[in-house]
Amino acid sequence: MEARPVGYCELIRRFDLRVPLHHEMAATSPKHSRRRENGWSIHPVSARPKEDTVAHLVFALKHEGLVLLTLKEVFHAMDRRDLEQALIAKPTSAYLRRLCFLYEWLLDEELAVPDTKRGSYALLLDPEKQHATRDTSYERRFRILFNLPGTPQFCPLVRRTQAIDDFIAKDFRGRARDIVDSAPPDVIARAAAFLLLSDSKASFAIEGETPSGDRIERWARVIAKAGTLDLSIKEFERLQRELIGDERFVRVGLRDEGGFVGRHDPLQQPRPEHVSANPEDLVSLLNGLVAFNALSRMLGFHPVMTAACIAFGFVYIHPFEDGNGRLHRFLLHHVMAERDYTPEGIVFPVSSAIYHDIARYKATLETVSKPLLEWIEWSATPRGNVQVQNDTADYYRYFDATAHVEYLFRCIETVVSRDLPDELLFLQHRDTFHAEATRVVDMPERMFDMLLTFLHQNQGRLSKRARETEFVALTADEVTRMEAIYRDLFQRPTDDQSDLFRPLRV
Numbered sequence: 001m002e003a004r005p006v007g008y009c010e011l012i013r014r015f016d017l018r019v020p021l022h023h024e025m026a027a028t029s030p031k032h033s034r035r036r037e038n039g040w041s042i043h044p045v046s047a048r049p050k051e052d053t054v055a056h057l058v059f060a061l062k063h064e065g066l067v068l069l070t071l072k073e074v075f076h077a078m079d080r081r082d083l084e085q086a087l088i089a090k091p092t093s094a095y096l097r098r099l100c101f102l103y104e105w106l107l108d109e110e111l112a113v114p115d116t117k118r119g120s121y122a123l124l125l126d127p128e129k130q131h132a133t134r135d136t137s138y139e140r141r142f143r144i145l146f147n148l149p150g151t152p153q154f155c156p157l158v159r160r161t162q163a164i165d166d167f168i169a170k171d172f173r174g175r176a177r178d179i180v181d182s183a184p185p186d187v188i189a190r191a192a193a194f195l196l197l198s199d200s201k202a203s204f205a206i207e208g209e210t211p212s213g214d215r216i217e218r219w220a221r222v223i224a225k226a227g228t229l230d231l232s233i234k235e236f237e238r239l240q241r242e243l244i245g246d247e248r249f250v251r252v253g254l255r256d257e258g259g260f261v262g263r264h265d266p267l268q269q270p271r272p273e274h275v276s277a278n279p280e281d282l283v284s285l286l287n288g289l290v291a292f293n294a295l296s297r298m299l300g301f302h303p304v305m306t307a308a309c310i311a312f313g314f315v316y317i318h319p320f321e322d323g324n325g326r327l328h329r330f331l332l333h334h335v336m337a338e339r340d341y342t343p344e345g346i347v348f349p350v351s352s353a354i355y356h357d358i359a360r361y362k363a364t365l366e367t368v369s370k371p372l373l374e375w376i377e378w379s380a381t382p383r384g385n386v387q388v389q390n391d392t393a394d395y396y397r398y399f400d401a402t403a404h405v406e407y408l409f410r411c412i413e414t415v416v417s418r419d420l421p422d423e424l425l426f427l428q429h430r431d432t433f434h435a436e437a438t439r440v441v442d443m444p445e446r447m448f449d450m451l452l453t454f455l456h457q458n459q460g461r462l463s464k465r466a467r468e469t470e471f472v473a474l475t476a477d478e479v480t481r482m483e484a485i486y487r488d489l490f491q492r493p494t495d496d497q498s499d500l501f502r503p504l505r506v
Helices: 008-015 053-063 068-077 080-089 094-107 162-169 172-181 185-206 213-223 233-244 279-299 303-317 324-338 350-355 358-372 393-397 402-438 445-457 464-468 476-490
Strands: 004-006 025-029 035-037 040-044 137-139 144-146 260-264 270-275 378-380 386-388
Touching: 004 008, 008 025, 008 053, 008 068, 025 053, 053 068, 053 080, 053 094, 068 094, 068 393, 080 094, 094 144, 162 402, 172 402, 185 213, 185 324, 185 350, 185 402, 213 233, 213 324, 233 279, 233 324, 270 358, 270 378, 270 386, 279 303, 279 393, 303 324, 303 358, 303 393, 303 402, 324 350, 350 358, 350 402, 358 402, 402 445, 402 476, 445 476
Parallel strands: 025 040
Antiparallel strands: 004 025, 035 040, 137 144, 260 270, 378 386
16 A cells, blocks of 8 residues: 655655664555554644754654654754744644753753743653653743653663553552562572572573583672662672682673673674674763662662663663673672562572573664664774774663563563572471371481472372482382472472473482
8 A cells, every 4th residue: 555654764764864763664555544563653734843954853743752762863953943933833732842951951952932821731752652750840941841761871761561461450560569578588599599509500500501510600700680780890800700700711800802792603793683782882881770760769669670671771782791691690689679679688580581482682682783783883803802893882871671671571570470489388388298208207307308309390290210229228118209299399289380390300
């Protein structure tokens, strides 16, 4: 069907902007219906604005929401006098006041227009289209209620989707606290220790590593600090140093050259799947990330959204030669703990959830990294690295974090609906198994745990090999009674009980 680009799509075409296409682009058609299909939002011809740049900007804000990367590029490309004259002609227009505020905020340039004296204060971000902060601050020059979660140095945004609204309604924070409050304190303490170990192992498994016990212990020590630290570049460097341990073969501190994630071809030429931020932009980007954390906390941005924006923003920036992935996952824990989203003393094993859903995790990362490859100009260095040729900082400042928030919520749902209750139930059943098995025969605790593992591995039966080796001292009647205790505890069919021995535990 015949259609004409409008809003952001028309402005990207008009100014030949070097930005990725949005999740949905707008157009008008001769028909008088509205519909969405194949990444397009189709509007009736009556909705088409005049052909000037400001009119298309107003259409974009009204129908498409804020896309800060594209807005900033349009502001650079357009004649600022068009915006100034539009506001002077209509000084109370809420959309024009928003545009003027965003122009000055993004470009740090003052427009030649007087302060707005009349009109109601207008929300900068439309909460019906994108997730805003709970609280606002007053910006008096254009009578704006500021409800963005970040600053011009770093401000990813999250679109409203049905999936995110449904996740929020499930109140995972409250459900996790109810689960923890229902269990004895000693069981909670043991569950917390296991969940921490699970997350530690999974964090390395995500990167295809089999770490030594010392490296797992270092990671666990770092994770235990989640929620207690003040983020800063110096703190990021200290955490990296703690994670790396041996500094002889890895540069500790911010990169001083380019970086990428990918592989090398047979000629050792880089084949990037993601290109990291320019080294000269790292300080600005990381300071922006730190400011985002502080502002979003002050204005009440949702903890899970904050965690996703900060953690995925960090891994896209990729400021270090090594340790970026683990610090990315540390930031997920840190932000949620800092905002009391996770129960005290409990680490949500998000890394375990990621590891068992690694394909979706990689697809989520690619929602930003893959489109950017088209716009990042790079050349190979003699050492097989990449050197970026163009200005790329804003690609990392203003990405769409919607897919990342949805993914993190899915991980949290897995933890709260399965991992946490399963671990508590397992520990309670394990204690019951020990108590009842002790009435059959008295053995050291480690032997009961070994017996429990063997029974699980053989579907509730003690194998012939185990009967003839580790448990040769047990009589046939004692073995039969142990198996019955196991079946009663761990093989009872219930509606909501999943396998109490998960692969990571075994």
